[in-house]
Amino acid sequence: MSKKILIVDDSKMSRIFIGQHVKAAHPDWVIQEAGTGEEAIALIENELPDFCTMDINMPGMLGTQAAKLILEAHPDIRLVIFSANVQESYQNEARELGTILVAKPVTQASVGLALEYFLGA
Amino acid sequence: MTETLSQRHFEKLAKIINRGTGRAVQGFQEIIGESQPYWLEKNGIDVNTLQLNAGNYGVVEQEFTGLLNGKVLVLFTAENVQCILQKMLGDEMDAQGLNDIESEAMGELGNIMVNAGLSAIADSLHVLLESTVTCYKQYSNDTIVTLIQQENNVENILVTHVNLMISGNALLGGKLIMLLNNEFNQEIAEKIELSAT
Numbered sequence A: 001m002s003k004k005i006l007i008v009d010d011s012k013m014s015r016i017f018i019g020q021h022v023k024a025a026h027p028d029w030v031i032q033e034a035g036t037g038e039e040a041i042a043l044i045e046n047e048l049p050d051f052c053t054m055d056i057n058m059p060g061m062l063g064t065q066a067a068k069l070i071l072e073a074h075p076d077i078r079l080v081i082f083s084a085n086v087q088e089s090y091q092n093e094a095r096e097l098g099t100i101l102v103a104k105p106v107t108q109a110s111v112g113l114a115l116e117y118f119l120g121a
Numbered sequence B: 001m002t003e004t005l006s007q008r009h010f011e012k013l014a015k016i017i018n019r020g021t022g023r024a025v026q027g028f029q030e031i032i033g034e035s036q037p038y039w040l041e042k043n044g045i046d047v048n049t050l051q052l053n054a055g056n057y058g059v060v061e062q063e064f065t066g067l068l069n070g071k072v073l074v075l076f077t078a079e080n081v082q083c084i085l086q087k088m089l090g091d092e093m094d095a096q097g098l099n100d101i102e103s104e105a106m107g108e109l110g111n112i113m114v115n116a117g118l119s120a121i122a123d124s125l126h127v128l129l130e131s132t133v134t135c136y137k138q139y140s141n142d143t144i145v146t147l148i149q150q151e152n153n154v155e156n157i158l159v160t161h162v163n164l165m166i167s168g169n170a171l172l173g174g175k176l177i178m179l180l181n182n183e184f185n186q187e188i189a190e191k192i193e194l195s196a197t
Helices: A012-025 A037-046 A063-073 A088-096 A108-119 B007-031 B078-089 B095-125 B141-150 B182-196
Strands: A004-008 A030-034 A051-054 A078-083 A101-103 B035-042 B056-066 B070-077 B129-131 B135-140 B154-166 B170-181
Touching: A004 A012, A004 A037, A012 A030, A012 A108, A012 B095, A030 A037, A037 A051, A037 A063, A051 A063, A063 A078, A063 A088, A078 A088, A078 A108, A088 A101, A088 B095, A101 A108, B007 B095, B007 B154, B007 B170, B007 B182, B056 B078, B056 B095, B056 B141, B070 B078, B070 B095, B070 B141, B078 B095, B078 B170, B095 B129, B095 B135, B095 B170, B095 B182, B135 B141, B154 B182, B170 B182
Parallel strands: A004 A030, A004 A051, A051 A078, A078 A101
Antiparallel strands: B035 B154, B056 B070, B056 B129, B056 B135, B070 B170, B154 B170
C-alpha cells in the first residue's frame, strides 16, 4: 500500500535528495515537503503522513521541538531526526522522543537508515 | 585579560574538529567522490597566513552560541564551487541551473561540515552548542580578510583544510575557518583541562 512521507528541512537541496532516495526505494510513496517546523505542524493538521524526516536547525522553532509537538499529537507517525547537528544531547533528545537521529549528509546509506527505521515497526 | 590558547590546547581542539569534519567528509564521499580532511593549525590572527590567493570564494558563514560562542567560515574557491555543484547535481544541469541553486547547495554543504565539527567539540567537552542557519555569499579574498579583521575580539584562527578528491584526480581544496574569541579560549582551555583529568 502506498505510504505518505513528509520531509521537513529548510534546505531545498536536502529535501530534493531525500525525496530522490525515497522515490528510488519506494516509487509509489507520496512525498510532501515543509521548510520549517511550523509549516510541518500546519500541514500535518490537514493531512496525516505515515512517516516524517525532520531537520533540527531551521528558521523558527528547532526541529526537535516540532518533532515533540507532532509526536505528542500524532504518536502513530514514524519520525526520524535527520540533521548535521549530531551532538549527543540531540541524540539523547531523539531517544527520549522514541525516535532516532540520522546524520547528514543525505546519501543513499543515510536515507536507508531512516527507511529501515520507518519500516521496522 | 586576553587569552591565547596554548599550543597543546590548540592541537587538542584541532584534533577534535578534524574528527568531526572527517566524519562529514566521509559522508560526502558517497556524493562527491573520494575525500580527505586534514587540519593545519594557525595560531594567531595573521590572516595573511590563510593564503587566500584565488580571487573569488564561495563563503558559508555560521555562528554558534551556547557555553562557547563564535563564528565559522567555510571557503571554497569560485572555481571549485562550480565543480562541487556539478558533481552533486549531475551533468544534466546547465550553468544557469547551477547558479540558481548554488547558494542553497553550498549553504547545506557548509552547514554539514560546520555542524560536524561543532558536534565533535560539544561531545568531547560535554557542552551544548547551538548554531544559526547558514548564510552563503561570494566574496573576494580582500573582503574575506576584512571580514575576519572586523570580527571583535578574535584571538586565534583555526583552519581545517578539507580536500574533496573527485574521481581520484581532481583535488578540490576548501577551508573551514574558526574565529576564536577571548571567551571561547578561556572556556575551551578550562574544558580541555577538565577532560584530561
